[in-house]
Amino acid sequence: MCGELRADGAGENVVLMGWVNRRRDHGGLIFLDLRDRSGITQVVVDEATGAAHQKADAARPEYVVAVKGHVRRRGAGLENPNMPTGEIEVVADELLLLNEAKTPPFSPAEDAIANEEVRLKWRYLDLRRAGMQENFALRSRVAMAIRNNLIGQGFLEIETPFMTRSTPEGARDYLVPSRIHVGEFYALPQSPQIFKQILMISGFDRYFQIARCFRDEDLRADRQPEFTQIDLEITWARQETVFRVTESFLKAAWAAAGIELTTPFVQMTYDEAIRNYGIDKPDMRLPAMVTLTEVLTPELRERLKIEQALPVLGFVIPGAGDLSGTQHKSLVNEVRASFGDCGLDLLDVKRLTTSTEFEPLAQAIRKELDAEYERFLKSNGGAESAQTGIYADYLAVVVTPKLGTPAMWNYDPQWIWKRVGALRLQLGAKFADKHGRYAKTGTENDYKFLWVTDFPMYEWNEETKTWDAAHHPFTSPHEDDIKAGRLTSDKGAVRALAYDVVLNGTELGSGSIRIHRQDVQKEIFRSLGMTDEEAQARFGFFLQALEYGTPPHGGIALGLDRIVMILAGAQSLREVIAFPKTAKAIDLMCDAPSHATEAQLRELHLNIRGRS
Numbered sequence: 001m002c003g004e005l006r007a008d009g010a011g012e013n014v015v016l017m018g019w020v021n022r023r024r025d026h027g028g029l030i031f032l033d034l035r036d037r038s039g040i041t042q043v044v045v046d047e048a049t050g051a052a053h054q055k056a057d058a059a060r061p062e063y064v065v066a067v068k069g070h071v072r073r074r075g076a077g078l079e080n081p082n083m084p085t086g087e088i089e090v091v092a093d094e095l096l097l098l099n100e101a102k103t104p105p106f107s108p109a110e111d112a113i114a115n116e117e118v119r120l121k122w123r124y125l126d127l128r129r130a131g132m133q134e135n136f137a138l139r140s141r142v143a144m145a146i147r148n149n150l151i152g153q154g155f156l157e158i159e160t161p162f163m164t165r166s167t168p169e170g171a172r173d174y175l176v177p178s179r180i181h182v183g184e185f186y187a188l189p190q191s192p193q194i195f196k197q198i199l200m201i202s203g204f205d206r207y208f209q210i211a212r213c214f215r216d217e218d219l220r221a222d223r224q225p226e227f228t229q230i231d232l233e234i235t236w237a238r239q240e241t242v243f244r245v246t247e248s249f250l251k252a253a254w255a256a257a258g259i260e261l262t263t264p265f266v267q268m269t270y271d272e273a274i275r276n277y278g279i280d281k282p283d284m285r286l287p288a289m290v291t292l293t294e295v296l297t298p299e300l301r302e303r304l305k306i307e308q309a310l311p312v313l314g315f316v317i318p319g320a321g322d323l324s325g326t327q328h329k330s331l332v333n334e335v336r337a338s339f340g341d342c343g344l345d346l347l348d349v350k351r352l353t354t355s356t357e358f359e360p361l362a363q364a365i366r367k368e369l370d371a372e373y374e375r376f377l378k379s380n381g382g383a384e385s386a387q388t389g390i391y392a393d394y395l396a397v398v399v400t401p402k403l404g405t406p407a408m409w410n411y412d413p414q415w416i417w418k419r420v421g422a423l424r425l426q427l428g429a430k431f432a433d434k435h436g437r438y439a440k441t442g443t444e445n446d447y448k449f450l451w452v453t454d455f456p457m458y459e460w461n462e463e464t465k466t467w468d469a470a471h472h473p474f475t476s477p478h479e480d481d482i483k484a485g486r487l488t489s490d491k492g493a494v495r496a497l498a499y500d501v502v503l504n505g506t507e508l509g510s511g512s513i514r515i516h517r518q519d520v521q522k523e524i525f526r527s528l529g530m531t532d533e534e535a536q537a538r539f540g541f542f543l544q545a546l547e548y549g550t551p552p553h554g555g556i557a558l559g560l561d562r563i564v565m566i567l568a569g570a571q572s573l574r575e576v577i578a579f580p581k582t583a584k585a586i587d588l589m590c591d592a593p594s595h596a597t598e599a600q601l602r603e604l605h606l607n608i609r610g611r612s
């Protein structure tokens with residue numbers, strides 16, 4: 001291969017095939033850099049070879065060539081230390097031009113290609129780039145490591161259909177019209193959820209699949225209409241069973257990228273996540289939020305015009321304590337402006353320290369913030385924590401509710417925690433250079449994993465004025481909440497046996513322990529506002545299956561694309577999906593979606609309304 005030859009192979013006869021990466025004509029000598037997926041080798045073609053030299057003369061970038069020749073050490077001073085093959089070159093005896101190439105719209109030899117649309121349109125050229133080749137080699141290795149690991153843990157890989165009935169995961173379905181059954185449609189699976197549960201009813205015990213899922217949702221930057229999940233389901237599973245299985249295959253996946261992970265991961269409940277990070281997917285690369293509610297006594301609140309009954313929250317941004325007076329002022333203004341009229345305000349701790357009256361309050365606040373910073377440093381193995389006086393380097397951010405601030409915002413009593421959590425992330429990003437905690441070190445420290453458990457079962461939908469399933473309707477509620485009758489009396493307080501695995505502030509995957517009793521499943525459908533008839537029409541086959549000896553089971557699904565993206569250090573899922581779609585759900589290379597012909601539409605008994 002073009003990337004494999006080294007100095008110890010000098011003198012060997014070789015045949016190389018590949019693409020012309022670059023061509024340099026030095027008159028009597030032509031240099032061709034030959035590229036395949038393993039790398040690049042410099043080929044020298046001497047005028048004395050006659051035919052070979054003539055062909056090399058005709059060769060252009062991206063021509064496909066075959067070279068016969070021998071390996072030679074490059075002359076002293078001519079080595080290229082930046083290339084793995086930089087100590088040698090191949091001296092050509094024969095050259096074949098296997099195929100020509102038109103001048104490409106951009107060169108795969110260049111690293112920086114700005115316009116993504118151009119890259120996607122000419123995807124085959126884009127994929128030839130070394131960086132992309134590496135991403136897909138990594139993807140293949142990671143998928144293989146996960147497969148091997150799960151097989152080793154006793155799982156069977158079983159495929160489930162693409163043409164099926166609707167599976168509710170909260171998105172719109174992609175529909176496939178049936179030619180044979182007029183007016184009927186298959187739905188592409190939003191996930192294999194129902195099938196994997198039926199596989200448990202079928203006695204398969206431990207199932208997995210690296211499964212394609214299809215969801216027709218409004219595309220955000222980091223979503224694709226079709227994506228790949230590592231999907232699994234386990235009979236007789238408790239939450240911990242799923243956690244240990246998942247940690248094991250994630251360890252294998254990270255090992256495939258050369259990183260040793262420590263397991264088990266940290267675990268916290270949804271309520272703890274909201275209280276400490278203001279979000280259900282905490283980024284633990286920075287210290288948590290600190291509750292300062294007690295520090296702000298009723299008297300102090302009175303004096304500082306702070307609402308009495310509401311929380312006061314703070315956090316620190318390490319390394320950002322050295323803002324100049326002007327920088328500090330503009331930050332305060334910026335944050336205050338971003339709060340708009342929601343009632344929250346920034347308490348300027350720096351200014352408090354300059355007043356004798358409020359100096360003790362500033363001290364008390366710093367004490368609390370210090371404690372969290374210390375805990376953070378310790379849990380990150382930081383030796384710095386033993387020293388004193390190191391805290392001066394952090395930026396202290398404290399958020400207070402002004403008089404009249406509402407306790408609920410959009411019916412959400414946790415809105416203050418969430419708003420401050422969002423500010424924490426925003427400032428974390430703004431001062432990334434100062435705290436340096438997002439920079440990759442190539443060690444396991446770069447990856448802060450955790451499990452979030454006890455998610456709420458229901459979510460209030462303000463638009464439809466209904467309670468929706470927060471995960472999906474097959475998720476089991478906590479036994480205690482069923483027993484306490486909360487399914488009907490207090491839906492907002494029902495906890496689900498649902499969990500997420502989170503990494504650096506992104507949700508890598510979610511799952512749950514499922515409902516395995518038909519009566520409970522029916523009750524959950526009812527509690528979601530579905531009549532028995534509707535439930536029967538949509539999920540009759542599944543309700544029936546539940547009646548034939550369904551074992552307790554649970555599972556999870558993780559996004560493979562996202563995992564590979566993170567391991568590759570890529571900024572977008574499109575960097576690790578060979579043929580992705582744009583934000584408008586278009587495949588620019590093959591120009592899909594496209595119109596169907598009249599004949600096709602007729603066969604499918606379809607009429608397009610409003611088509612121009």
Ligand code: ASP
Nearest residue numbers: 191193511512555556557
């Ligand atoms: N089917 C769920 C999803 O795709 C994951 C699970 O509960 O296993 O989000």
